[in-house]
Every structure is written in structure tokens, then in C-alpha cells.
Amino acid sequence: MVNDRKKKNEAKAGRLWPMERIRNFGIMAHIDAGKTTTTERILFYTGRIHRMGEVHEGAAQTDWMEQEKERGITITSASITTVWNEHRLSLIDTPGHVDFTAEVERSLRVLDGAVALFCAVGGVEPQSETVWHQADRYGVPRIAYINKMDRVGADFFRALRMIEDRFSATRPIPLQVPMGQGEMFNGLIDLIRNKAVWYHEESLGIKWEEGEIPNDLAETAREWREKMLESISDYDDELMELFLEEKEVPEDKLRTAIRKATLDSKIVPVLCGSSYKNKGVQRLLDAIVYYLPSPLDRGAVEGRNPNNDKPEHRLQDDDEPLSALAFKIMTDPYVGRLTYVRIYSGMMRTGQMLLNVRTGKKERVGRILEMFANKREERKEAFSGDIVALVGMKDMRTGDTLCAHQHPILLEPVSFPKPVITRAIEPKTKADQDALTNSLMKLAEEDPTFVISYDEDSGQTHISGMGELHLEILIDRLMREFQVQASVGNPQVAYKEGISRPAKGVGRFVRQSGGRGQYGHAVIELEPLDVNSDESFVFVDKIVGGTIPREFIPAVREGVRDALGSGVLAGYPIEGVKAILVDGSYHDVDSSEMAFRIAGSMAFKDAAKKAGPFLTEPIMRLEVVTPEEYVGDVMNNLNSRRAKILGINPRADAQVIRAEVPLATMFGYATELRSMTQGRALFTMEFEHYRRVPESVQEEVIRKVRGY
Numbered sequence: 001m002v003n004d005r006k007k008k009n010e011a012k013a014g015r016l017w018p019m020e021r022i023r024n025f026g027i028m029a030h031i032d033a034g035k036t037t038t039t040e041r042i043l044f045y046t047g048r049i050h051r052m053g054e055v056h057e058g059a060a061q062t063d064w065m066e067q068e069k070e071r072g073i074t075i076t077s078a079s080i081t082t083v084w085n086e087h088r089l090s091l092i093d094t095p096g097h098v099d100f101t102a103e104v105e106r107s108l109r110v111l112d113g114a115v116a117l118f119c120a121v122g123g124v125e126p127q128s129e130t131v132w133h134q135a136d137r138y139g140v141p142r143i144a145y146i147n148k149m150d151r152v153g154a155d156f157f158r159a160l161r162m163i164e165d166r167f168s169a170t171r172p173i174p175l176q177v178p179m180g181q182g183e184m185f186n187g188l189i190d191l192i193r194n195k196a197v198w199y200h201e202e203s204l205g206i207k208w209e210e211g212e213i214p215n216d217l218a219e220t221a222r223e224w225r226e227k228m229l230e231s232i233s234d235y236d237d238e239l240m241e242l243f244l245e246e247k248e249v250p251e252d253k254l255r256t257a258i259r260k261a262t263l264d265s266k267i268v269p270v271l272c273g274s275s276y277k278n279k280g281v282q283r284l285l286d287a288i289v290y291y292l293p294s295p296l297d298r299g300a301v302e303g304r305n306p307n308n309d310k311p312e313h314r315l316q317d318d319d320e321p322l323s324a325l326a327f328k329i330m331t332d333p334y335v336g337r338l339t340y341v342r343i344y345s346g347m348m349r350t351g352q353m354l355l356n357v358r359t360g361k362k363e364r365v366g367r368i369l370e371m372f373a374n375k376r377e378e379r380k381e382a383f384s385g386d387i388v389a390l391v392g393m394k395d396m397r398t399g400d401t402l403c404a405h406q407h408p409i410l411l412e413p414v415s416f417p418k419p420v421i422t423r424a425i426e427p428k429t430k431a432d433q434d435a436l437t438n439s440l441m442k443l444a445e446e447d448p449t450f451v452i453s454y455d456e457d458s459g460q461t462h463i464s465g466m467g468e469l470h471l472e473i474l475i476d477r478l479m480r481e482f483q484v485q486a487s488v489g490n491p492q493v494a495y496k497e498g499i500s501r502p503a504k505g506v507g508r509f510v511r512q513s514g515g516r517g518q519y520g521h522a523v524i525e526l527e528p529l530d531v532n533s534d535e536s537f538v539f540v541d542k543i544v545g546g547t548i549p550r551e552f553i554p555a556v557r558e559g560v561r562d563a564l565g566s567g568v569l570a571g572y573p574i575e576g577v578k579a580i581l582v583d584g585s586y587h588d589v590d591s592s593e594m595a596f597r598i599a600g601s602m603a604f605k606d607a608a609k610k611a612g613p614f615l616t617e618p619i620m621r622l623e624v625v626t627p628e629e630y631v632g633d634v635m636n637n638l639n640s641r642r643a644k645i646l647g648i649n650p651r652a653d654a655q656v657i658r659a660e661v662p663l664a665t666m667f668g669y670a671t672e673l674r675s676m677t678q679g680r681a682l683f684t685m686e687f688e689h690y691r692r693v694p695e696s697v698q699e700e701v702i703r704k705v706r707g708y
Contacts, residue, residue: 015318015383016088017088019294019295019296019316019383019385020294020296020297021086021087021088021294022087022088022090022294022295022385022386023087023088023089023090023112023288023289023292023293023294024090024110024111024112024113024295024342024385024387025089025090025091025092025111025112025113025114025115025288026091026092026093026094026104026107026108026111026113026114026115027039027091027092027093027094027114027115027117028094028104028107028108028115028116028131028132028134028135029117029118029119029127029128029131030118030119030122030125030126030127030128030131030684031127031684032119033117033118033122033125033128033147033148034117034119034147034148034275034276035093035094035117036093037275037276038115038117038145038147038275038284039080039093040275041205041275041278041281042082042084042089042091042281042284042285043082044204045084045205045206045281045282045285046082046084046089046285047082047083048080048082048372079091079092079340079387079389080092080093080371080372081370081371081372081387084285084288084289085285085286085289087289089288089289090386090387092107092111092387094107094131101127101130101131101134101417101449101466101686102416102417102447102448102449102466104130104131105134105414105415105416105417106327106328106398106414106416106448107327108131108134108135108137108138108140109138109325109327109414110325110327110342110387112140112141112292112293112294112295112297112298113140113142113143113288113292113293114135114140114141114142114143114292115142115143115144115145115284115288115292116128116131116132116135116142116143116144116145116268117144117145118144118145118146118147118159118162118163119146119147119148119151120146120147120148120149120151120154120156120159120272121148121151121152121154121651121653122625122651123155123158123159123162123163124159124162124166124167125623125684126621126623126684126686127686129166130686132167136169139265141262141263141264141265141291141292141293142262142268142292143262143268143269143270143271143284143287143291143292144163144172144268144269144270144271145270145271145272145273145280145284146159146160146270146271146272146273147272147273147274147275148274148275148276149178149181149182149185149272149273149274149279149280150182150183150185150274150276150277150279151182151274152182152183152653153182153651153653154181154182155181156177156181156272160172160174160270163268163270167268170265170266170267170268171231171266171267171268172268172270173227173228173231173232173258173268173269173270174191174224174227174228174269174270174272175190175191175192175228175258175269175270175271175287176188176190176191176270176271176272176280176283177189177191177217177220177224179196179198179214179217185274185277186198186199187199187208187279188272188273188279188280188283189213189217189220189221189224190210190283191221191224191228192228192251192254192255192258193210193251194213194221194225195210195211195212195213196210196212196213196214196217197209197210197283198211199279199280201277201278204278205277205278205279205281205282208282229243229249229254230243231267232254232257232258232261232267233257235257235260235261235264235266235267236253236257236260236261238253239253239254239257255290255291258290258291259290259291262291262292263291263293263297269287271283271284271287294385295316295344295384295385296385298316299316300313300314300315300316301313301314301316301323301344301345301411302412303323303401303409303410303411303412304409304410305408305409305410306357306408306409306410312409314344314345314346314409315345316344316345316384316385317345317346318345318346318347318383318384319346320345320346320384321345321346321403321404321406321407321409322343322345322346322348322354322402322403322404322407323343323344323346323403323404323409323411324341324342324343324344324348324354324401324402324403325341325342325399325400325401325402325411325413325414326339326340326341326393326396326397326398326399326400326401326402327340327341327398327399327414328340328398328446329396329397329398329445329446330446331442331445331446331481333481335367335369335376335391336391337391337393337445338369338389338390338391339389339390339391339393339396340387340388340389340390341387341388341389341390341402342386342387343382343383343384343385343386343387343388344384344411345384346384346404347382347383347384348365348382348383348388349365349368349381350365350366350367350368350379350380350381351364351366352364352365353365353405354402354403354404354405355402355403355404355405355408356393356395356396356400356401356402357400357401357402357403357408357409357410358397358400358401359395359400361395362405363392363393363394363395363396363402364392365390365392365393366390366392366393367390367391367392368380368381368382368389368390368391369388369389369390369391370388370389371388371389376389397445398413398414398445398448399413399414399448401413414448416448416449417449417466417687418449418494419449419450419451419464419465419466419494420464420466420467420493420494420618420620420663420687421464421465421466421467421468421470421471421491421492421493421494421663422462422463422464422491422492422493423462423463423464423471423488423489423490423492424460424461424462424488424489424492425440425460425461425462425463425475425486425488426460426461426486426487427484427485427486427487428485428486428487429485432484432485432486435482435483435484436461436478436484436486437461439482439484440461440463440478442482443474443477443478447465447474449465449466449470450463450464450465450470450474451463451464451465452464460489464494466687467685468491468667468670471488471491491667493617493618493663493664494572494618495570495572495615495616495617495693495701496567496572496573496574496575496615496616496617496690497567497568497569497570497572497573497574497575497613497614497615497616498528498574498575498576498577498613498614498615498616498692499526499528499574499576499577499608499611499612499613499614500528500611500612500613500614501528501611501612502525502526502527502528502611503525503526503607503608503609503610503611503612504523504525504526504607504610505523505524505525505526505602505603505604505605505606505607505608505610506521506522506523506524506602506603506606507520507521507522507523507524507559507598507599507600507601507602507603507604507605507606508520508521508599508602509595509596509598509599509602511595512590516589516590517587517589517590518590518591518592518594518595519586519587519590519591519595520552520555520584520586520591520592520594520595520596520597520598520599520600521584521585521586521599522548522556522559522581522583522584522596522599522600522602522603523582523583523584523603524556524560524579524580524581524582524600524603524604524607525582525607526577526578526579526580526604526607526608526611527577527578527580528576528577528578528611529576529577529578531576533576536575536576537561537564537575537576537577537578537579538577538578538579539557539560539578539579539581540578540579540580540581541553541557541581542580542581542582543581543582543584547583547584547585547586548581548584548585548586548596549586549591551593552586552593552596553581554593555593555594555596555597555600556581556584556597556600556603557581557600558597558600559596559597559598559599559601559602559603559604560601562597562600562601563600563601563604563605563608564604567608567613568605568608568609568613569613569614569615569698569702570615570701570702570705570706571705572615574608574613575616575690577608579604579607584596584599614692614693614698615692615693615698615701615702616690616691616692616693617662617663617664617690617691617693618662618663618687618690619660619661619662619663619687619688619689619691620660620661620662620663620666620685620686620688621658621659621660621685621687621688622638622643622657622658622659622660622661622666622683622684623656623657623658623659623683623684623685624638624656624657624659624673624681624683625651625654625655625656625681625682625683626654626655626657626677626680626681626682627653627654627655627677627680627681628654628655630676630677630680630681631648631655631657633676633677634657634676634677634681637673637676638657638659638661641661641662641665641666641669642662642665642694642697643659643660644659644660644661645657645658645659646658646659646660660688661685662691662693664697666685669683670683
């Protein structure tokens, strides 16, 4: 069956690459592990560029935004297509900073495989764990590449142990071990070919030599090759037989077994190298071709029929009805709005009319572009397995499904974390008002974790995001790209409210002023939801005997939902509650949906006041890497910020402090940490969970909100 599909897709007119020769993969890692440098080497060795740009010089191909060049970090995921060993590689270089985790999330949703990059000094760092678990969620097979083997303090085997300890669900299997570490790193041992590999530095790694393994490393190589064969033979009976009989294992048979186990996510092949020193990248490219899946290996894509909600599936085949997922929206200064899509089934042509399942409207494909970071090549058609950008899609959002209108299917959208930090923003002049609104809307279309809201009480526009850096970059883009001048207020924390005990509330809305009046009466019991519940709000109808007619019960529920948006303590949203409608009454003439909606809201607020309301705040997972001499100062500072220290672990040249800390106390921390440690410490921070605010802090927050 699969072979028939392969032949059919090879023969398809216009298709340049058979689907089994396509690899859609991403490079994911913690910040500063070397993702963009590795991507730059991949482009150089595959002939896509003829000069390697460096991140620290602001010259990397995939870091094309001004903010990326200035800061030396990746902010937006960049899509690149290149060729290696007669395979087409579609690569997405993702950001490593936690504030831009949405870029990783949406990339992994549409990719078939991933390269997980680890620093040989740092090993498994916080964002490494986050992206690894994101890949687990989408079932993405991956290979691991331990980079920066040339750095002082590099330790391949320590990094390998950390991968084993932190990600116990999958088994890391080294296919290479390094020859030397740190300044002594001069090549690697290929355990599959059982050969040593030396790179010629003067050729920028283009030339290398294979030879016999040096005597001083022969025992290490033999030990790790045996471990590799033993591990892989668990997944292949024929290999197991050869291994037990101590016979020579053919290279192609070994690669086939590794590929099968990798695609089943049973193992993670581990490689090593130094991308900056041009060592090991070609072997990484070979591994991508050998072990990561093609679209065919990923099988049929699952969805549901939007008309009847029944499950649907599409084979990744050009002859199937078209289905594609929009995973990114971008504003390009030259061609306008770009919609990045992954085509799962069927073919797409310029000028074709497609159905946007969310809106139920047809969209016309204006142009199809193959992207090379911010450069582009035009195509007349695209096929299943392709990742392309579309021009001319008017009403597309991230996560929308495009399909043939005769064969509708709704694919699983991309899920994103909720923002945790908010700032007020206003135009500097009245003339900037419309430009500000339009520009914010465009940025929100591009980034689903950037949320715009309007505070009716203060008349302010609020922008919310994943962290200080996230909002800082967006505000910078607003001023540079859109030429909008705006004033930005201090960061605000996205507090929430909860309840601590059950309570009953009554809402009675009565208006009588001549003619027909208004009458609604509802009685609601509130209960706190279990802390482990996945839901933030549950509504239960327990009306018996028709005390409230059935047609008014949805209005009560909507009234309760209205009240959830503004809590009784400080006006923050209420979460973690179960509202039970138990009683009420109605009037034959005066009752209406509006009256019961208001009564529901009143009953909820009445109950919430009696239910022991409290505030919760976002708690961040923090990791500070600091030289030994500053540990005491850093710890004292964290204690003053209400941090809960989880542990201190030694690293090659530093100490790693892990803590949980309230977001509210962390504004300006980057500047303070720099001055405290003479700029030598680094920190990463990501959202962990919400926790109840201490009583004294709660009173202070409420006083600030109420203005006294």
C-alpha cells in the first residue's frame, strides 16, 4: 500500500521530490545552545549559502529581523528549504527563549521530526525540557545533537546522563562519541562505521578523513559500540541474533533498525560536534536523512468533519482531497500578509478556491511561495508534505484548516499558553490612535500569545504577553516596522481570583416602570473545583419542578460567565469554581433572557463574596547560572523576592540555582542580576503555575487596585 503511494506520488506531474525523500524538521533547544549557528552550517554544507554568517556578528541568514541581529537571539521561527544527499530538507529554526515558546509550539505541530540540541557544558537546561515535552505532546520523533564540544567544561557523557535522567520515557543511544573534549576536541568516533573522523579546520569542515580508531580510544569505542548494538537489537530480532552470535552487523541493517526504533519514539539517536568549529554537522545531516521521518512515515492525518463532528482522516497523498493547516501568520513589507501552511493531503494551485473551516468561507490562493527565511521563491503548485507560504488569504488565523469545500475536514489546531504579563499602552498623539489599533491587531494576528484588551473603567488599552522580553520586542517592532509612537505603562501581573469554601448566593432582578417590566430570580451554590481539575469553570443545572423555565437556564449560565470576568476582590478573573443553579422563580409576563442573565450574574457575585475569595498569582520557574563567588548575593536577593529555592547544582564553571518565584517580584531582575554579578550570571524564567497570594501581599494588591 505504502509502496503504491510512493510510486504514484513520484509520478505526479510537477512534483520534484517523491514524498519519501522529504524531511520536515525543526531545530529546538535552550537559548544559546547553538541552534542558529547549526542552521547556518547546514545551509553552507548543503550549498544554499556560500559564506557562513555568525550570530554574534548579526549576519545569520535565519536571524533576519533587526531585533534578532541586535540582540543575537532568535525571536521568530524561520523556514528554510535545502537539499542534502538527494533529499529535500524543510527546516525550521525555532527560538530558544521561553518568551517565544509559541514559535516552537506551532512549529512542532506541523513538523514530522526534530533535532534536539544540547550544549555540552550546560546539558539539559530549562527550555530544553520545555521543548522536549512539547515534542512529546505532538509525538514528534527526534535525534539529539550535543553541540559545543569545543568549549571549556564540555562533557559529552555528563550531558548524555542528564538526557537519560530527565527524559526517562525515551532511550538516548549514542551513535558517536567525541575524540577529546573542550580545547582537545578534534573529531569523533562513528560507532556505526566503527571509524574515527578528523575534520580539516582550514577547509571549514568541508574535508575530513576517516581512519582507524586511535589506540587510547579503542576500548571506549568498543564499549559504546556494544552498548549501542545491545540497545538497538532490543527492537530487531534479526539484529539480536547477529549480536548474540557475535557476528558482524551490516551497516544498512543497523541503520534500518535505528530508523524503525526512532520513528516509533522508542529511542533517540545521540550525535556530537561543534557547529561553530565546523565539526560534526555533515554527520548530523546524514542522521536527519537516515533516521527522521518522511511525511509518509507519519501516516494519515486525523481530523473531524465540521458538518457532523464525525472522525475523518486523510492519507498524506497527492490524490486525496486537499487539507492544510495554517500555523503562522506574518506581515511581509513587500508582499503583505503571509499565511504559512503545512499541506497534509492533496495538491494546491495558484488561483484555487479553498474552504476556511473556521469561517465557513472560501479563500482564494493568490500566490504560493517557498520561503528562505525572509526571501522567497514563487511556485505555481504545492503538494502534500510541503510547507509553503500563501499570499492573498484575507481572513486566516493561526490554527485554521484549509480544505477542499466538497470534502471538509477540521484538523487539530495549535494550542498556546496564556499570557502572564500585562502593560498599558496609549498613543502619544490622537493622530496615532487608529495606526496603533491597526498595528496591534496585525501583531496579534502573527502571535497568538500576544493579547489585546480594553479596560472600560480606566479607558486604557492593555497588551499581554509571555514575559518582559516578549512585550519589549513587540513594542520595538510597533515603533520600527509600523512607525507608531506610543507610551507604555509599567508591567502588570495577570492575577486571578479563586474561592476557598462553598457558599450560596441569590440574584433577584426586578424592574417595574409602567408597561412590561423585567423579572429574573436565580439561586446559585458555588464550590471550589479540585486543584487538579483541567477545567477553570463548571456550570451545573439542578432545577427541578420548572421553577425556572428551560429556555432561561442558558441565560443564567451566560450571566455567571459574565461575572467570572470581574472578581469580587480586585476585579481579576475568577477561576476554579463550580456554579450549581439550584432554585429561582419567574414571572409569566415580565421574565426575559436579559433579566435572568443579570440575575445569574448577581447571584454569582453574591455567592462569591461569601465563599472566602482569594487572589492567586503566576509563579515562575527560575534558573540562575552564576559563578561560585556570587551565589550568596544571588540567594539573598531571591529570598527578598519571595522565592522558594528548589536546589543548587554545580556545573563545570558555575553554580545553578533553581527556584520558584512570583512574577510580581521579578520585574527589573535582569538589570539587578547583571549589576550584582558584574554581568557574569544568566537566568531563564518560564511560567510554572498559579499559587495563592499570601494574605499581607493580597491586601497590598487590593489597596493598589482600589487606589488607596
